[in-house]
Amino acid sequence: MLSGVEHDVPDGIGMARLAWTRLPTADGERAGPSTSAGADGELLSAAAIESLDYEVIENYAYREEQAQRSKFWVPYYVMLKWLFSLLIGVGTGLAAIFINLAVENFSGWKYTVTFAIIKHSYFVGFFVYTVFNLALVFSSVYIVTNFAPAAAGSGIPEIKGYLNGVDTHGILLFRTLVGKIFGSIGSVGGGLALGKEGPLVHTGACIASLLGQGGSAKYHLSSRWVRIFESDRDRRDLVTCGCAAGVAAAFRAPVGGVLFALEEVTSWWRSHLMWRVFFTSAVVAVVVRSAMNWCNSGKCGHFGAGGFIIWDISGGQEDYSYQELFPMAIIGVIGGLLGALFNQLTLYITKWRRTYLHKKGKRVQIFEACLISLVTSTISFVLPLLRKCSPCPQLDTNSGIECPHPPGTDGNFVNFYCSKDGEYNDLATIFFNTQDDAIRNLFSAKTFHEYSAQSLITFLVMFYSLAVVTFGIAVPAGQFVPGIMIGSTYGRLVGMFVVKFYKKLNIEEGTYALLGAASFLGGSMRMTVSLCVIMVEITNNLKLLPLIMLVLLVSKAVGDFFNEGLYEEQARLRGIPLLDSRPKQVMRNMKARDACKNQKVVCLPRVSRVVDIIFVLRTNKHNGFPVVDRGQNGESLVIGLILRSHLLVPLQAKVDFQNSPFPCGPGVLNRHNFSDFVKPASSKGKSIDDIHLTEDELGLYLDLAPFLNPSPYIVPEDMSLAKVYNLFRQLGLRHIFVVPRPSRVVGLITRKDLLLEEDSNNDVMAELQSTS
Template sequence: MANISKKVSWSGRGDDRGERTPLLNGAEDGKYNRHVLHFVFQSLDYDNSENQLFLEEERRMSHMGFRCLETRRWVICGLIGFLTGLIACLIDIAVEKLAGYKYSAVKQNIEKFTEFGGLSISLILWAVLNSAFVMVGAIAVAFFEPIAAGSGIPQIKCYLNGVKIPRVVRLKTLAIKVFGVICSVAGGLAVGKEGPMIHSGAVVAAGVSQGRSTSLKKDFKIFEYFRRDTEKRDFVSAGAAAGVSAAFGAPVGGVLFSLEEGASFWNQMLTWRIFFASMISTFTLNFFLSIYHGKPGELSSPGLINFGRFDSDYIPFESFIFFSFHFPGGVLGALFNVINYWLTIFRIRYIHRPCLQVMEAMLVAAVTATISFAMIYFSNDCQPLGQDNTEEYSLQLFCADGEYNSMATAFFNTPERSVRSLFHNPPGSYNPLTLGVFTLAYFVLAVWTYGLTVSAGVFIPSLLIGAAWGRLFGILLSTITSSQSIWADPGKYALIGAAAQLGGIVRMTLSLTVILVEATGSVTYGFPIMLVLMTAKIVGDYFIEGLYDVHIKLQSVPFLHWEAPPTSHWLTAREVMSSPVTCFNRVEKVGRIVDVLSNTSTNHNGFPVVILSFLQPGKICGLILRSQLIVLLKHKVFVERASSRLSHRKLQLKDFRDAYPRFPPIQSIHVSQDERECMMDLTEFMNPTPYTVPQETSLPRVFKLFRALGLRHLVVVDNENRVVGLVTRKDLARYHLGKDGLEELHLAQT
């Protein structure tokens, strides 16, 4: 029998808890425990409650009504793609304008003071401009919407997994996200604007599909049928895919990203709708950017980043060389994640106040500018400036007339342009020392930057690091072979290196392969890219998890993976369930319901409904949620005890949808003493067919049922169908495979 190692004892119930906003970094007052799961994270209801109201509404709906609903789903997906494309266009134009102004000012200043030895003024100007941009963006995030920090991909993964992350899909979050990423990229940080597009698309999807905005306190009464977690999840999946499509011009890659990294439920029609949203997104961005660039109708900008087409070929022998890239990619990716892991813990413990977070972001911006300037200043890598040169901000510095500083090309451009130059600049554009120093410096800056309280992504920095050492490998290869050799073109090695580095950090395989193939327009390199991504993931997983999984753990989120931990078959539902369980009778006294909800305001969100048996646990006959009880109390759905006559109006599903998703707390509902003596009949509102399992069911079987069906509560019954326990997400998520075997995490409320 496998051993289970308890890092710390488990206390409390496993019921779905929490109405408070959790601290998303897994800490409070600078404390952090990596062996803790927080109770404050709630689950989402991805399983529809098929109560009498729901069934009556579905039965009344005609075939044409269902067709109209399906048409609305397509319309919503089209709107999601259109709005996501517009947001991407706004970000791209704003970053280009601000970065252009900044680079022009610094470039002119450098050229002005080069002759007079006053370059320190240029350095100060560069550092001040970077810090100013980053300060504004960091203040917006730290003081107004902390959930907008980072790329948002870990939070969206958690949401699609079934975890309710507070404020993650609010309109205010979207506004701060867009503003913050513009400031971060314009501020010269080692970040990209592509990652946050996934979060932005998800927020757009969540808002459009509900036809309301809680931030603006507007309710447009449109699409209200879709106001439930099940429908909202599908649209958020479409929004995430549309974000990927807008970022990389890869609609198929966007669909696969949603499938691989997020969606807990999938079907064929959902695939088509998500693909439709992705296509609309990239077309919208392409169309409006063509107008902005003064070439209406010339659709040549399908995504925020354009890697350019790879027309070069490779010979079969090079496949073995490409395959060898998996080891440095996996090792460097694991090193990146390990360093960032400990750095994030340091931030949680010592830099948890907003003012300190802003100061750290400004410090990183200033250090980034200083390191960049110093490396440009001391570099003597001068390259000829030809007519076909693609560098927009070529800097001469101490190079001769007609030449530019190659190190400035890597640091002075935006990261996206630097990636493209590493992919496509001709052989001889960089010397090995330049690329080696740049790789080391940018690796350190990227590790330090990810996790700051700014809106930023890690995709482009990862690609840039990998492209740099990949091109360096290609240059070294060309020195030991003929320069005319077909397999010594450094550009294609930059592509494979970029894939290996990105795969080693984020550990995605299928979606990244398609994204890179679509973004480069070269199916030829699809096989080596896929091979490198898969093997880099295997190498990296040997040391540590992917970056997004690391940060999900750091936030102490009860995330459920696809499979139960190995060696867990010996555990049963009886051993993992929460017990005893608070149950209600089919007809319950209002006073008891109010007392239970008041006394367990942060503890319980689901209650089995039972039929009382004399001196025995009740037999299960249904399940009702806290949110449903809140609505029933709000509308006074009571039965007078004396006459047993109904004294309330008929409730409809619309009443529950109007309260979704921010149900009022029990403290805001007034129930008089006379009303406390009334009764409440739960028959019409409870789910009469909740999922149940026998108490001897193994943990992997419970896990598979819970995960595949997107459940929030799973009732455990005995041989006579009596309720003996309840399994929730946290009961399952607290078990994981550690170094000493199966480990059990601590469940804490703070």
């Protein structure tokens, strides 16, 4: 298949020259001006997306570096991996504490001030409440639009893409991390219908990636001593640890974090990685717990007494009867339907937003977020005013529940627009409260019937609508908490009905609220095992495990009937080319050659003229080029694959340029470190525009042999495309050469040839060293 483009390779003193006229015209330079991921839902330009190189590029510099490694290198490398796992855990745990501390305090101040003012005037209270929310949301959208566009949304689709082998520019940068942390504080503290858990996964991934590349060179926060993880493969492992740490920190669910990484975000998993991910999650649990213990004594303002994402509902329904399984399955069906509807509506709205709104620029995005903040504040303040208050339920005084309790400091009932002190407003209890406290109230298993059906339905309709329109605005936003709130509302409604129907059974509405939350998340995100464990960990109630499993299975099955999971749909909408774990059925009947029919392969001769290389790079957007040479009999031989980013290294350094059009000797070996070839994660890296050459330099030659990957993966043209897909997906490849059926076999490797004994291993190493 390497025949599409004519190329002359050096023969005798002939000059390397490409037939330019046959080269395809580029539709735009790939590594163009600085691009990064935009607001959530924006279609990423081709220049903002690039595949990662999980394959080891064994060029000269790599082999040189391998040969020079001392015997202490491997222990140092392993130790550093564990150290980084520890640091990722500590960093993500601290980031989670900081975000929670800030959100809880902002919310606490907001409610304290608002409640103090409404004693005198509801109108002024509403004004102050709205302005407070608006200021926080404005700060968030301003940071995202002006400073860190890639921090918009949850970041989970992009991280899922990264771990699938697609690098989206900007998602793992230092400024994205900063934007994510401060943006989350503004958007969640500002009372929007979104959560901070998804952004924490992104935060963990950013921390992991930055540690992996030894800091941020751009902000002079980097150290070469820790810059050891130079391959995308190592960074992928660290980012996996970061994702697990994010979930572990968000929900204080270490095992849930590990399973989330395994089930939802990674595409490759090994038992060694499992160990490290497990360790990182455990570290997060310790860090978060220590901080919580410290804050419980009141040192952290409003954070500590009630904050953080954990809803301990132990003491609730101890057991369940078989009659309850039917209504519980109904909750699963409702979750599947509402979850799939949520995915579909957010898909339509995101497309609409992208076409009509976000094209108009940052100002429109800021205006949109502020408008949604105003609407959210108005609904959450005004609707509870229309409800009548009820007398506080008769509670067990040892239960720890007080009624009413000032919101923002602890969960429980809110005395809002009530004539007497011993009353509470049920709608305000869930609407005019911090999210964590509202969920704690909905899950509450210690009392009965504290919410009227009317309030729950009002909240469900309004909050569902708000969550749909809020999704996709230019602020950091997670969907876990809105999902839990929506699900627990209809779960509680079903619970109320079941309590009435099965009067004799000991049924808790709070248990149904929990199952509702699980069902909505299952119906929208389509996770099962990880969600199940997260729900058990956050509620601290193992007895409900089989019930949670039941609703998750039902809701996922129902949701899958209609559409894909939320993250997959959003990834596709953004143009992130995710490869599923299995090839499509039709690929079984296709051959490798069918996938590259009519392709004119752009090759480079081994010794190329500098001007020719520049031309190829400027007129093509491809990132990999086969390199060809002439064999002894004058036949054309493919000697490897060269990456665009690797070609730019000698072009920028210029030290390898030569006057002769013949292959160079081995003198070039020491001129480049392997680190020269490493591109920082999620940045655009070097571009052809960074190369400035004089006329004389353009006329020189470059021998590409030292810079290419001499052993790219190759498949015969008649291999089934399904097989190629599995090879590509499982090895995390970026390019595969398709060649005619090979004519000769030089050997055959079986399992036994790969099981080298220790002695023969040493012999081989010694032989290799003597040859090199």
